[in-house]
Amino acid sequence: MLTAILTLLVIAAVFGLVLGYAAIRFKVESDPVVDKIDALLPQTQCGQCTYPGCRPYAEAIARGEAEINQCPPGGEATIQALADLLGRDPLPLNPEHGEVKKQKTVVIIDEQLCIGCTLCIQACPVDAIVGAAKQMHTVIPEECTGCDLCIPPCPVDCIYVVPVEETVAEWKWPAPGEEST
Amino acid sequence: MSAGPRKLHRFHGGLQLDDHKSISNTLPVKAAGIPAQLILPLSQHIGAMAVPSVRTGERVLKGQRIASCDGYVSAPVHAPTSGTVVAISDRPIPHPSGLSAPCISIDTDGKDEWIEHQGHEDYASLDASELRNLIREAGIVGLGGAGFPTYIKLNPGARQINTLLLNGAECEPYITCDDMLMRERADEIISGMRIMQHALQARECVIGVEDNKVEAFAALRNAIGTAQDIELVRVPTRYPAGGEKQLIYTLTGKQVPSHGLPLDIGMVCHNVGTAAAVYRAIVKGEPLLSRIVTLTGSGIPQPRNLEVLLGTPIKDLLAQVHGDTNKSGKLIMGGPMMGFEILHAEAPVIKTTNCLLAWHPRDVEEPPAALPCIRCGECAEVCPVLLLPQQLYWHAQAREFDNVQDYHLFDCIECGCCSYVCPSHIPLVQYYRFAKTEIWQQERDKEKSDAARQRHEVRLERLEREKREKKERHARKAASLQKKGTDSDTEKADPKKAAIMAALERVQKKKQQAPVEPQNIEHLTEAQQREIDDINARRASAHKQDEEPS
Numbered sequence: 099m100l101t102a103i104l105t106l107l108v109i110a111a112v113f114g115l116v117l118g119y120a121a122i123r124f125k126v127e128s129d130p131v132v133d134k135i136d137a138l139l140p141q142t143q144c145g146q147c148t149y150p151g152c153r154p155y156a157e158a159i160a161r162g163e164a165e166i167n168q169c170p171p172g173g174e175a176t177i178q179a180l181a182d183l184l185g186r187d188p189l190p191l192n193p194e195h196g197e198v199k200k201q202k203t204v205v206i207i208d209e210q211l212c213i214g215c216t217l218c219i220q221a222c223p224v225d226a227i228v229g230a231a232k233q234m235h236t237v238i239p240e241e242c243t244g245c246d247l248c249i250p251p252c253p254v255d256c257i258y259v260v261p262v263e264e265t266v267a268e269w270k271w272p273a274p275g276e277e278s279t
Numbered sequence: 280m281s282a283g284p285r286k287l288h289r290f291h292g293g294l295q296l297d298d299h300k301s302i303s304n305t306l307p308v309k310a311a312g313i314p315a316q317l318i319l320p321l322s323q324h325i326g327a328m329a330v331p332s333v334r335t336g337e338r339v340l341k342g343q344r345i346a347s348c349d350g351y352v353s354a355p356v357h358a359p360t361s362g363t364v365v366a367i368s369d370r371p372i373p374h375p376s377g378l379s380a381p382c383i384s385i386d387t388d389g390k391d392e393w394i395e396h397q398g399h400e401d402y403a404s405l406d407a408s409e410l411r412n413l414i415r416e417a418g419i420v421g422l423g424g425a426g427f428p429t430y431i432k433l434n435p436g437a438r439q440i441n442t443l444l445l446n447g448a449e450c451e452p453y454i455t456c457d458d459m460l461m462r463e464r465a466d467e468i469i470s471g472m473r474i475m476q477h478a479l480q481a482r483e484c485v486i487g488v489e490d491n492k493v494e495a496f497a498a499l500r501n502a503i504g505t506a507q508d509i510e511l512v513r514v515p516t517r518y519p520a521g522g523e524k525q526l527i528y529t530l531t532g533k534q535v536p537s538h539g540l541p542l543d544i545g546m547v548c549h550n551v552g553t554a555a556a557v558y559r560a561i562v563k564g565e566p567l568l569s570r571i572v573t574l575t576g577s578g579i580p581q582p583r584n585l586e587v588l589l590g591t592p593i594k595d596l597l598a599q600v601h602g603d604t605n606k607s608g609k610l611i612m613g614g615p616m617m618g619f620e621i622l623h624a625e626a627p628v629i630k631t632t633n634c635l636l637a638w639h640p641r642d643v644e645e646p647p648a649a650l651p652c653i654r655c656g657e658c659a660e661v662c663p664v665l666l667l668p669q670q671l672y673w674h675a676q677a678r679e680f681d682n683v684q685d686y687h688l689f690d691c692i693e694c695g696c697c698s699y700v701c702p703s704h705i706p707l708v709q710y711y712r713f714a715k716t717e718i719w720q721q722e723r724d725k726e727k728s729d730a731a732r733q734r735h736e737v738r739l740e741r742l743e744r745e746k747r748e749k750k751e752r753h754a755r756k757a758a759s760l761q762k763k764g765t766d767s768d769t770e771k772a773d774p775k776k777a778a779i780m781a782a783l784e785r786v787q788k789k790k791q792q793a794p795v796e797p798q799n800i801e802h803l804t805e806a807q808q809r810e811i812d813d814i815n816a817r818r819a820s821a822h823k824q825d826e827e828p829s
Contacts, residue, residue: 141728143735151735224734243731266322268723269376270716273676274649274709 144245317590326352417560423550448521451614471554578637
C-alpha cells in the first residue's frame, strides 16, 4: 500500500518537474493566434481598420474586439482566410473602412514641388520614403505598400497615387470566362 | 553499346495526332536575311532579365554582347548582325499577355560585320567549367521551347551523369524546325553532343527521334557513323513523346520524381537544336544569334523553315513567306497544342520561338462554349503525367489553391491532351495556367507583406529607441543643470549676477555721497552768483516734487 502511494508520488513529482521545465524551456513569447492572424493580414499598415497597424488589428481580433471585415487592402481573400482560421462566418467587407482598390497602387513624390518638410517620412509606416529636412524626398516604390498615409500630411500636395504597372514577369493568366475583353 | 535494341517503355496517356509536318518540311531551310531593324528582348529565357551593356547610338558588331547576365539563372544577349543601337525601351514581345518588355533595338547596316571571335577546335582540352563558361557567354538556352540556360543543365555538381539524352522527338503537330535541323546539320548536332558529353562526363549518349522523321533519322545515323557510344533510337510517334520526362521514361523506363530534375536520376536531356548551338559556340566561337523557325499553317502560302536572326520582327518573316499579316487571321507562337496567340505582329522572334503558326481567317473559329463537366474521366485517361485533371479543374475553378497543389498542379506540363479530349470543351489547361500564376502571385504577395511587416516592426523599434534616447538626453541635461544650480549657492557667485550687483552698489554709494562741489565758483560776479542761487533753488524744489508721491 505504502509502496504504491510512494511510487505514484515519485511519478507525479517527476512528471511535475518535466512539465515545469518544459513550460519554461518552450515558453511561447507571444500569443500564437495573434501571429497567425497577423500572417494573414496584408501588412499595408494603412490603419483603415482603425487600429494603428496590422498587428494591433490582429491583437484586437484575437481579443474579440474587432470584426474580421475591417481590412480593405486584404479584401475578400483576407476575410475568407480569417474566417477559416478563426472558425467564424465570413462577412462582407465593412464599407465604413473603405473600399477594395481595383488595382495595386504606390505613391510618387513630385520632386519639383517637394519642400523637404519630412512630414511624409514621419507618416510612412514602412520607412519607404527617403529624404531629409529641406532636402528633396522620394519614394522607394518596391517598399511602398500603397497605404496612402503620406498624402494627408503633405502641405504642398505633391504626392500622387499611381497604379502599379503590370510586368510580363508578374502577369497572370485570366481565369477562363473572365478574360478582359 | 551493342546490347541489342533498347527496350522502350510506354508512358501513360498521350494522343495520336495528325502531325501536319509534311506541309513545312519539304523545302530546305532558307536564311531569312537581315531585316531593317532587330528588336532584342532582354528576357528571352527563364531567369533574371539581362542587363544592357551598350548605350543608345553605339555601333555594335555581329556577335557583340549587348546585354549581360544578371545572376546565376540568366543569359546574355548578342547583336545578331552589325548596326547601331537606336533604343533601349519597352516593345511588344511574344508573350501570351501581349505586354511590352525592355528590348534593345538595333538598326542594321547590312554589312554583317563580325566582332573578333575564336573557336576551340580542340574542345577536349578544355575542362567542364571552361566549357560551361563559354556556353554561358554564348547566351545559349534550351531551344526546345522552355529557354532554360543550358550551362546550368551542364553542371551536375557532385552527381554522376550516366546518360545524356538528346531530344529529337519534336512531337507537336506542324512544327518541323528540329526535323529540318537534324536533316541538314546532323554533324553539328553530333559534335555538340560530344561537347556536352565531355562537359558532363556522361557514360552513354542516347538520341530519341520520333519514328515519323525517317530522313532525319537517316541523316543522324549517317553522322554518327560507326561510333559505338551513341545510340540512336526511334520512339513511337505519340504526343507528347517529346516532353522531357516522357522521353526519359520512354527511353529508360525511369521516372523523374515530382518536383525533381532528370539530374536526380543521373540524366540530362537537351534539345537537338541546343546541341547544334553548343557546337557553334565552342568550335566556331559564335554566340547564339539565329535559330530555325517553322512558318506554317493555313495563313501561309509557302510554309517552310527559315533560319532567322533573333530579334527579327514576326511581320517581316510573314512577308517573306507571303503570309497574311491581316489582323483577322490568328497567329500562334509554338504549336497548336501548347502554343499561345501572339497579339502584336511587330513582336520579334526570340530564342524560344520554334514555330509560327498562322491561321487563315476562314480557319479561325471561336472555341465552342464550355459545357458542364460530365465526369467522363477521358482527361485522366490521356494525362501523360498521371494527374487527375478533373480534380484540378474543380479546385482551380473554386480558387482553392491549396487543394490544387495537393493534386500536384505543378507537375502538369500543360501539354493540352486533357483539353483536346474533353467532350464538354472545357479549357482545362487554361484553368491550370490560371491557378499556377495565381499561386505565384500569392507567393510574391506573401514575400512583399513579410518585408513590409519587417520594415514596420523595425520602424516601431527605431521610434521607440529614439524616444528613449531623447528622454535619456533630457534627463542628463536636467541633471547637469541641477548640479550647476547648487554650485552657485555655495561658492563662486554667478559672474554676471556679481557684476550687476557690483554696479548697483557703486551707484548707491555715489548717491549717498554729497553732491560734488562745483570747481569754478571763485571770482563770480554778483549777477552770476544770483543766477546760480536761483538755479539751485529751482533744482531743490524740483527734487522736492520728485520725492513727493505724485
